Amino acid sequence: MKYISLNHNSGPTSFKKAVINGLAPDKGLYFPQEEVKLSKGFIESIKNIDDTEICYEIIKEFIGDEIPKNKLIEVINNTISFKIPLKKIEKSIYSLELFHGPTLAFKDVGAKFMASCLDIFKDSYTSKKITVLVATSGDTGGAVARGFSDTKDINVCILYPKGKISKVQEKQITTNGSYVQAIEVEGDFDLCQSMVKRAFSDEEVNRKIALTSANSINVARWLPQMFYFFLAYKKIKNTKRNVFSVPSGNFGNICAGILAKSMGLPIDHFIASTNINDTIPRYIKDGIFEPNDTQATISNAMDVSDPSNFIRIQKIFNNDLQKIRKNLSGYSFNDQKTKETIKELYKSKKYLTCPHSAIGYLGLKEYMVNDDKINGIFISTAHSIKFKDVVEDIINSEVKCPNSIKNILNRENEHQSIEGYDELKEILLKRD
Numbered sequence: 001m002k003y004i005s006l007n008h009n010s011g012p013t014s015f016k017k018a019v020i021n022g023l024a025p026d027k028g029l030y031f032p033q034e035e036v037k038l039s040k041g042f043i044e045s046i047k048n049i050d051d052t053e054i055c056y057e058i059i060k061e062f063i064g065d066e067i068p069k070n071k072l073i074e075v076i077n078n079t080i081s082f083k084i085p086l087k088k089i090e091k092s093i094y095s096l097e098l099f100h101g102p103t104l105a106f107k108d109v110g111a112k113f114m115a116s117c118l119d120i121f122k123d124s125y126t127s128k129k130i131t132v133l134v135a136t137s138g139d140t141g142g143a144v145a146r147g148f149s150d151t152k153d154i155n156v157c158i159l160y161p162k163g164k165i166s167k168v169q170e171k172q173i174t175t176n177g178s179y180v181q182a183i184e185v186e187g188d189f190d191l192c193q194s195m196v197k198r199a200f201s202d203e204e205v206n207r208k209i210a211l212t213s214a215n216s217i218n219v220a221r222w223l224p225q226m227f228y229f230f231l232a233y234k235k236i237k238n239t240k241r242n243v244f245s246v247p248s249g250n251f252g253n254i255c256a257g258i259l260a261k262s263m264g265l266p267i268d269h270f271i272a273s274t275n276i277n278d279t280i281p282r283y284i285k286d287g288i289f290e291p292n293d294t295q296a297t298i299s300n301a302m303d304v305s306d307p308s309n310f311i312r313i314q315k316i317f318n319n320d321l322q323k324i325r326k327n328l329s330g331y332s333f334n335d336q337k338t339k340e341t342i343k344e345l346y347k348s349k350k351y352l353t354c355p356h357s358a359i360g361y362l363g364l365k366e367y368m369v370n371d372d373k374i375n376g377i378f379i380s381t382a383h384s385i386k387f388k389d390v391v392e393d394i395i396n397s398e399v400k401c402p403n404s405i406k407n408i409l410n411r412e413n414e415h416q417s418i419e420g421y422d423e424l425k426e427i428l429l430k431r432d
């Protein structure tokens with residue numbers, strides 16, 4: 001498979017190059033050059049074959065012979081090494097729990113897959129030591145740090161905004177030992193992001209070290225997110241239409257689901273559920289793409305007003321708004337509504353969700369007012385412990401802490417603090 005740039009000013013490139021570059025030279029997002037269609041026979045057999053084989057059959061079309069079969073199987077097994085339960089919450093409503101991975105959010109899947117690909121490609125890429133440089137608003141940092149824990153000769157450098165991520169998220173970033181350099185930035189996520197961008201275009205830095213991004217737009221993070229839509233479908237026992245509600249921020253996760261549908265997976269409809277950063281629900285309604293300033297919410301991993309991946313969704317639907325509307329609904333919810341829902345689900349269904357997942361549930365309920373003869377599946381993107389303070393405040397009771405988190409909560413935070421780009425540059429140049 002070759003990858004084209006959605007800015008159309010860079011030529012087609014290999015999977016390997018697309019993974020290493022992250023973004024195309026013309027700053028466009030990479031997109032598979034050819035459409036992939038799975039055979040009817042394969043779709044019908046999904047319910048009877050094992051998870052690894054399902055994932056292999058899907059992803060091999062996007063990688064071709066760039067990773068040998070036995071290696072690719074190994075990568076897949078490392079990526080889906082945790083359980084992905086589909087839990088019935090109420091009549092026709094299921095939660096697809098993607099938070100049982102090492103850092104308790106769905107980003108573990110993409111981060112692990114990408115780390116394994118880079119590990120395979122690194123020797124033919126550069127003789128310099130690779131540093132993965134990433135800015136995080138919360139969940140990406142921990143997932144990337146953990147994803148690279150077995151690829152010891154790749155360094156990871158994570159920038160996070162001081163005081164703007166949860167305590168558990170901070171522990172996941174700052175307690176990994178020496179291969180991860182955690183950098184606390186005096187400022188917000190946008191500042192972290194702009195420093196990362198500056199480092200990538202800084203010639204002096206790039207002469208000395210090989211920088212790679214682990215941004216969520218990287219094809220090696222985006223594509224494996226298809227896995228869980230297929231694995232969820234495998235678990236469904238009836239033939240009702242399937243509708244997925246995906247709590248969305250940068251729209252990578254939902255875009256992977258839409259790609260899965262375009263390949264032939266029987267999904268009837270998608271719901272983009274957002275917080276008040278509602279650019280896409282407004283776009284679907286009015287046809288006008290008009291991002292507002294980003295607003296901070298309790299579902300902070302979705303505080304995105306100009307979602308990078310939406311252009312990929314437009315591409316899948318040939319930029320046809322009517323087609324988009326036929327396949328995708330969008331609803332947004334404020335913090336108040338989110339809190340009420342967490343409380344209500346906990347009280348009446350004994351089901352505890354994080355703020356993001358609660359928004360997924362809300363979007364599904366809203367859609368089902370007009371269409372309830374379906375399997376409604378909302379994606380639970382993170383464990384509630386990651387947002388402990390917010391959630392405990394809402395339910396007035398303690399969130400049970402998984403053992404994996406208990407262990408890191410007692411560890412000492414190790415990080416450096418910086419205010420501006422010059423300090424970041426100094427840190428990067430010192431390290432090789």
Ligand SMILES: *Cc1c(COP(=O)(O)O)cnc(C)c1O
Nearest residue numbers: 139249250251252253301381382
């Ligand atoms: C990243 C994240 C999201 C948003 O996912 P996108 O792919 O960016 O739309 C939702 N919930 C949680 C918990 C996340 O970490």
